[in-house]
Amino acid sequence: MTTPGTRIRLTGCAKTFADGTRALEPLDLEVNAGETLVFLGPSGCGKTTTLRLIAGLEMPDACGRILFDDEDVTALPIEKRNVGMVFQSYALFPNMSVAGNIAYGLKIRRVPEAERRRRVAEMLEMMRITELADRSIDQLSGGQRQRVALARALAVEPRVLLLDEPLTALDAKLREDLRLEIDRLLRRLGITAIYVTHDQAEAMALGDRIVVMSKGKVAQIGRPRDIYLKPADRFVADFIGNINRLSGMVRNGLLELPGGTLPWDSPDGPLQAALRPESLRIAEDGLPGLTGTVISAFFLGDRQRLLVEGVAPEPLIVDAPNRIEISAGDTVRLTFDADALIPLSH
Amino acid sequence: MNRPFLFAAQLGLTLLVAAFLVIPVLMSMLAGVTVNFFQGISSGLTLRWVWRVLDLYADTLALSLGLALACLACTLVLGVPAAYALAKRPSRLTRLIEEMLVVPVAVPGLATALALLIAYGGFREFRTSAAFILVGHVLFTLPFMIRAVLAVLSSIDLKTLEEGARSLGASFPHRFFGVILPNCRSGILAGSLMVVTLSIGEFNLTWMLHTPLTKTLPVGLADSYASMRLEIGSAYTLIFFILILPLLMAMQALSRPRRRKET
Amino acid sequence: MSDMRENTLLALLLAPALLVFVAFFLLPIGRLALAAGSGPDGIMAYAAILTDARYRESLIATVLLSAGVTLATLALCAVCGLFLERNRFPGRAVLIGIMTLPLSFPGVVVGFLVIMLAGRQGLIGDLTQALTGSKLVFAYSMAGLFIGYLYFSIPRVILTVMASAEKLDRRLEEAARSLGASTFAVTRDVILPGLLPALLSSGAICFATSMGAFGTAFTLATNIDVLPMVIYTEFTLHANIAMAAALSLILGLITWAVLALARTAAGSSVAAAG
Numbered sequence: 001m002t003t004p005g006t007r008i009r010l011t012g013c014a015k016t017f018a019d020g021t022r023a024l025e026p027l028d029l030e031v032n033a034g035e036t037l038v039f040l041g042p043s044g045c046g047k048t049t050t051l052r053l054i055a056g057l058e059m060p061d062a063c064g065r066i067l068f069d070d071e072d073v074t075a076l077p078i079e080k081r082n083v084g085m086v087f088q089s090y091a092l093f094p095n096m097s098v099a100g101n102i103a104y105g106l107k108i109r110r111v112p113e114a115e116r117r118r119r120v121a122e123m124l125e126m127m128r129i130t131e132l133a134d135r136s137i138d139q140l141s142g143g144q145r146q147r148v149a150l151a152r153a154l155a156v157e158p159r160v161l162l163l164d165e166p167l168t169a170l171d172a173k174l175r176e177d178l179r180l181e182i183d184r185l186l187r188r189l190g191i192t193a194i195y196v197t198h199d200q201a202e203a204m205a206l207g208d209r210i211v212v213m214s215k216g217k218v219a220q221i222g223r224p225r226d227i228y229l230k231p232a233d234r235f236v237a238d239f240i241g242n243i244n245r246l247s248g249m250v251r252n253g254l255l256e257l258p259g260g261t262l263p264w265d266s267p268d269g270p271l272q273a274a275l276r277p278e279s280l281r282i283a284e285d286g287l288p289g290l291t292g293t294v295i296s297a298f299f300l301g302d303r304q305r306l307l308v309e310g311v312a313p314e315p316l317i318v319d320a321p322n323r324i325e326i327s328a329g330d331t332v333r334l335t336f337d338a339d340a341l342i343p344l345s346h
Numbered sequence: 347m348n349r350p351f352l353f354a355a356q357l358g359l360t361l362l363v364a365a366f367l368v369i370p371v372l373m374s375m376l377a378g379v380t381v382n383f384f385q386g387i388s389s390g391l392t393l394r395w396v397w398r399v400l401d402l403y404a405d406t407l408a409l410s411l412g413l414a415l416a417c418l419a420c421t422l423v424l425g426v427p428a429a430y431a432l433a434k435r436p437s438r439l440t441r442l443i444e445e446m447l448v449v450p451v452a453v454p455g456l457a458t459a460l461a462l463l464i465a466y467g468g469f470r471e472f473r474t475s476a477a478f479i480l481v482g483h484v485l486f487t488l489p490f491m492i493r494a495v496l497a498v499l500s501s502i503d504l505k506t507l508e509e510g511a512r513s514l515g516a517s518f519p520h521r522f523f524g525v526i527l528p529n530c531r532s533g534i535l536a537g538s539l540m541v542v543t544l545s546i547g548e549f550n551l552t553w554m555l556h557t558p559l560t561k562t563l564p565v566g567l568a569d570s571y572a573s574m575r576l577e578i579g580s581a582y583t584l585i586f587f588i589l590i591l592p593l594l595m596a597m598q599a600l601s602r603p604r605r606r607k608e609t
Numbered sequence: 610m611s612d613m614r615e616n617t618l619l620a621l622l623l624a625p626a627l628l629v630f631v632a633f634f635l636l637p638i639g640r641l642a643l644a645a646g647s648g649p650d651g652i653m654a655y656a657a658i659l660t661d662a663r664y665r666e667s668l669i670a671t672v673l674l675s676a677g678v679t680l681a682t683l684a685l686c687a688v689c690g691l692f693l694e695r696n697r698f699p700g701r702a703v704l705i706g707i708m709t710l711p712l713s714f715p716g717v718v719v720g721f722l723v724i725m726l727a728g729r730q731g732l733i734g735d736l737t738q739a740l741t742g743s744k745l746v747f748a749y750s751m752a753g754l755f756i757g758y759l760y761f762s763i764p765r766v767i768l769t770v771m772a773s774a775e776k777l778d779r780r781l782e783e784a785a786r787s788l789g790a791s792t793f794a795v796t797r798d799v800i801l802p803g804l805l806p807a808l809l810s811s812g813a814i815c816f817a818t819s820m821g822a823f824g825t826a827f828t829l830a831t832n833i834d835v836l837p838m839v840i841y842t843e844f845t846l847h848a849n850i851a852m853a854a855a856l857s858l859i860l861g862l863i864t865w866a867v868l869a870l871a872r873t874a875a876g877s878s879v880a881a882a883g
Contacts, residue, residue, distance in 0.1 A: 055513065057509055059612075077512070078509070079512050079517055080515075082515070085509070085510065089503055091503070091507055093510070093525055093528075094529055095525070095531070104511070104514055108514060108515045108516050153513070153514075156514060156515065356692040356696075357696075359685070359689060359692075360692050360704060360708075363689050367707060367708055368707045369732065370722035370725040370732075373732060374721060384730055425626060427625070427626075428625070431619040431622040431623040434615075435619055443623065452864055452865040452868045452869075453861035453865055454822075455821070456823050456837050456840055456857055457638075457840075457858065457861040458637070458638075460840075461634070461638045462637050464637065464641055464850070465636060465641075488630075544713055547718070548715065549715045549716055549717045549824040550822075550823045550824060550837075564715045564718070567717050567718060567721070568827060571720070571724075571828050579721060586718060590714075594710050597712075598709060
């Protein structure tokens with residue numbers, strides 16, 4: 001079963017609600033066929049609104065247009081768009097069994113009984129829930145429910161799969177398992193998928209590209225790697241992962257910070273930059289380093305997270321290897337590489 | 347104050363209240379099958395009074411049952427779509443409409459009946475038909491249907507459920523009959539039981555609206571209390587209880603598991 | 610579907626119910642209001658409830674009766690409802706069943722049950738006869754009416770109290786106990802305030818229902834001067850349609866206002882029945 005991916009284009013899509021709130025500023029966006037595009041942002045940033053525009057649950061303001069391949073679907077309601085949608089709260093029909101839920105879209109499309117059964121069996125197998133076929137919805141766990149919801153959405157061979165925070169209601173371990181499964185599924189099916197989440201780890205893992213949104217606008221679009229390593233602005237840098245701010249002065253080949261100096265190869269002048277916790281290292285003895293005091297140390301298993309003050313104007317978050325014995329009150333010497341710095345425009 | 351004493355005192359009062367509620371019911375049921383209530387049980391048991399009542403008042407039974415079913419049909423057709431519309435758009439306007447639709451329950455039946463008589467009493471055909479009583483019953487029971495269905499609809503995530511159905515291609519009729527109605531079954535059932543029970547027992551409105559040819563069960567009851575011997579009134583009441591108790595018990599059974607689930 | 614289309618659809622779904630409401634309630638009530646002002650006294654018919662001694666007294670009697678019934682019902686139901694909700698013992702389900710079963714018994718039947726209890730051939734009469742030699746009969750008076758209204762009020766109020774008691778946060782009581790509060794103090798300071806919204810709303814239903822009840826009085830005796838009976842006799846015996854209309858409008862206004870007030874106070878939905 002292969003669903004050829006659909007290319008989606010949005011042009012000038014804005015959304016103003018009846019009460020006058022502007023949920024989305026005019027947006028132009030292209031989603032490549034077969035791509036998984038993740039919308040990431042805090043609540044109220046417009047990511048869900050964008051998804052609902054693509055779904056056909058909301059209509060864009062006057063000038064906006066939405067195209068699936070070359071077909072203009074702007075005026076089509078969701079019933080007519082042939083999209084698959086997975087909801088945070090599952091939206092499974094409690095009055096139907098698991099199989100009944102999966103068959104529902106096929107029934108609406110008047111798919112003949114035999115074909116319908118075959119298709120439901122196929123979906124059940126794909127989601128590895130064949131044994132749940134006759135269960136009622138309230139007998140299922142959250143993870144099972146979301147599997148059923150996925151099967152139901154995919155059964156109708158939609159042109160695009162829309163996932164609205166599908167894992168948010170699940171607990172951490174289950175979230176990770178299902179995330180892996182969704183990832184495998186999307187790659188195998190080659191379907192165009194749009195995924196909305198506020199969880200950056202989920203976005204990184206699943207997205208071919210990520211759209212970071214803030215206050216109804218796109219803050220950055222790019223591959224997960226680019227978004228993490230080259231955030232466009234402070235908001236993106238802050239929202240994705242932890243970030244430390246550095247402000248110091250370069251003078252005569254040395255970077256001067258409150259904790260000391262590091263050899264620095266750049267023209268003289270003030271330096272404003274950001275730095276990820278994992279880019280900071282404990283300096284080897286005898287090599288240059290910046291001295292600071294550990295305020296707190298949390299052992300996290302795979303690493304330990306330190307909060308160090310005195311090195312930079314603000315305390316720094318440092319991810320240190322798990323084997324070094326460090327506790328609050330210790331003095332440490334830190335260093336970092338120039339290419340790990342993230343320049344910040346503002 | 348010690349606990350066992352407190353428990354006993356509360357239990358005592360509860361038992362007393364229960365006795366107050368159940369004893370007259372049992373007495374009236376018994377009186378309906380006693381040869382002579384004044385002499386007591388010793389006079390023997392008989393079904394004579396019950397047959398007498400069926401003889402005298404069979405038409406009121408038939409009319410009441412017919413009215414109750416017609417009333418149920420009307421409240422279903424009017425109330426369920428209305429409840430859906432009210433649940434779909436919770437706004438100040440729908441809130442106001444809901445409040446308005448409930449007013450006929452807040453106003454005494456006597457007032458509503460007078461109003462109906464003054465407004466429509468002149469239409470002889472209508473006035474003398476059972477439809478006149480039906481109108482009163484529908485006015486009075488509709489809020490109960492709307493409330494019961496609305497309660498269930500507001501407790502489920504109607505919006506997401508419908509969006510789920512829409513994403514799968516379901517048009518409004520598909521959604522309404524395939525998803526919404528089946529999921530508010532419990533509310534419809536509770537509302538239906540309530541409507542039928544209330545319609546069968548309605549007196550305040552019906553007494554004013556009825557004509558000698560359109561007597562319902564409670565009207566007949568009042569009539570028998572006033573003009574027949576106690577045993578016949580009792581036997582009639584017994585028949586009423588036999589009719590209405592299963593409905594009330596079904597209502598209790600229906601509300602019990604739902605309450606347990608909520609906790 | 611666009612918002613416009615959906616709004617049209619929802620309006621269409623609401624329309625039949627609204628139509629019935631307007632045609633058979635709003636319009637007739639409007640006619641009733643007009644009829645009330647078209648009698649010999651004109652608009653003054655509305656004032657008669659206060660100026661005419663007979664109407665005024667019946668209004669006072671009805672209010673007093675309803676208030677008394679409400680207070681008694683609330684007191685009984687608060688105790689029994691809490692007790693039934695808090696304790697588990699064999700027979701509890703049966704007791705609850707018995708106490709909620711008379712819900713929506715019509716007033717006429719309740720009247721008859723009062724006769725069974727306190728009428729000329731009633732249980733209380735027989736018992737007092739055996740015990741004291743004189744027969745106690747009070748069914749055909751205000752006292753009988755009181756018993757009858759109590760009868761149909763208890764099931765409804767007890768249901769509300771139990772539902773509300775179930776939702777009380779037990780940790781509040783435990784906190785009060787941990788601070789040294791006695792059973793009495795916990796009841797007064799924690800439980801009753803927690804039940805207050807339920808008591809208010811069910812009390813309002815109880816009061817409004819008692820104000821407008823007609824069937825019970827009708828069965829017991831036609832000469833008990835509660836307001837609904839007065840309206841009935843004005844309409845049927847004296848053919849004083851204007852006065853009956855005015856009185857019933859005022860009565861409707863009172864019951865509606867009491868319910869609306871309690872609803873605002875309790876913040877929950879309340880409706881009378883019966």
